[in-house]
Amino acid sequence: MKLFSEPKRTLVVSSERMPGAILSSLYSAAMMPEPFIPNCIFLHSSYCQNETVRNAKSLPHWNPLCTQLGLNTNNIMFEYIDCKNPDIWVADFLKEQCRNPANHLLWVVDKSYERILPELSQLFSIFSSPGDSLCRLIIDKKYDNHKEFYYPGQRDPLSVDRQRQFSSASVKLENIPFIRLNAATMASGKITNDILSQTGKLLSPQILTIYPDRQNIQVGPHIIKMSPLLFAFYFWMVRLRKRSGNTFTPDAGFISYDDQGRSTEFLNIYRQYCDELSSHYEKTENALASGFPKDYFFEKVSLIKRTFNEVLGDIADAYVIHSIGKRHHTRYGIHLPPHLIQFISGDPDV
Template sequence: MTRPLHLLALAGLSPQVVTETIWCLAQGPSPRLPRRITVLTTGAGREVAEKLLPPALRQLGAQLGAALPMPEWRLLTGPDGGVLDDIVTEADNRHAADAIFAAVAEATLDEGSDIHLSIAGGRKTMGALAALAIGLCGREGDVLSHVLVDPRLLGRADFFFPPDPPALLTLPEGGTVSTAEAGLTLAEIPFVRLRAQWRPGRDAGAFAAAVAAAQQRLAPPRLSVDVARREVLLGERRLRLPPTPLGILLWLAERARAAAPPLAWRGAQEARRLADECLAALARTAGDRDLGAARRALAQGMERGYLAEKVSRLNRAFREALGPAAEPFLIRAEGRRPMTGYRLALPPGAITILEDARGR
């Protein structure tokens, strides 16, 4: 079942892009009309659009035989919190980026509708920012587009869509042009959907922060175990761990750096050897109390239940800290019981171990 359509359109001083987009959407074998229209514009753009757009939408609706919704206005604000009349400074551009991103992110949170984002209007910088925003937030079913129109009819106050029947319009340089020659075309623009790389919410934050969050997810994962600080860095996320889980992670990280096989053991001798390895790592992170508890637990060699509980605890902490971005850092359980093995799947070059000041 097709979901309702929300048209999100950029507009400067030429609100015609809204009706031109809707007219194009109504053409073809699978016509779609918006149930909701939101116009992102400046203060100056709204003054023009408020006068021209509502009557044009009513006329277009009458021609199409369907009542079109009246537009909702989403105004760009500047550094002082006031409405922007234009984007002329670096600060204006930064705040416009935040406002456009917030509008797009908020629209995509509505799971009951598809978004059609038109970047035909407004300044070029607005279109570039909106295209990047839909790339960060867009879902399957969301569309990015631009309207192409005959230059002779571009931005005219007497042309909002091709009327039926066509009309003759006078050209400034003399002569006339028929609206039948508008050549109105909706050009859909493919875009890469990065929504899965971060978690947009109703308080999505600044545009630059969202770009950084997505970029961090796309960057190769890196793990740093800081023994001195008793914490780890998962990419850029700092996480403090209790001494025993930290020691287990240190052990697994050192094995991964040495390209050792997954932790698996057969027989008492192998269990004893692995217990000694584990205790040596714990001695660098744990105090006497925690280390003593580990020695008692591993007195007969490495126990599967002991390691499984610590791995589960580590993975839970990573997921709570990073959500979906935790995936590369999780400790993997491989093979079937009772031969399950454990390993940190990061490549050796992605792991750093920082020792404490005593060089232990």
């Protein structure tokens, strides 16, 4: 993607919560101790499918916010990240950005995209300029999923009560620490695997290891055991993520429970762990005869999450099944980057 030639103050927003995340990020950036006022905004999201969502300027809240912050709306230029190889794009973007020392970059990631932080922090360590920042967008839980919340104190011509309600909301940017490589290392070009490993230690989750033959799952020193049915279900979801091979595409390996053929995929795996002539298999096969029932799918997702929480505690979130996207377009999968997933024997297709 070709960038502007003049010095830029660029805001990149990685989120599924568009366009609300754009306004929340812009507001939070302007409220920092050293305000960051961008002249270029890039949107990193799979949800941006039309001009209304792509361009926050179309929102009735855009002009009031710019007026409140003293921004010239004509100076803000929008770009939408829509590329087939987003991993490559991110590295190229950062390299291009740092060519001009007058450029400044603020990259904001909200909770829907936190899975990319380990890789993004490594790329920042290698390619970013001293003035660049990587931040997490923090919004009050009460308002985080509110589809009509954009930023504290937003003007709402349709609802005075809602305007008063949102005025008490808290939105802020939390700095993400990363190890910036020194100039000598950069100049020498000696970016080794050891260096990359060190830069990712602050945020990188541990490797997820699946032992198909033993029906065991391992995260660090922890061993997770589940029933054959739940193990087959988790094995199936993890393999979808692993085969996607793509870290920066948010829905790579994610599926909808009612996608055609998904129940057959799962049964093919479950058959390896349960006798086809057993009552357990017959019961499952009958239940999935017309595809995954919604309640059945969600029950398995919930049981797996409970099991991981019991064993892993606070770090379980990186390994459980999550949803992505809005209602009627929701998909499910594992956020863990593919390179942190490994299968030890028993799965020759991976």
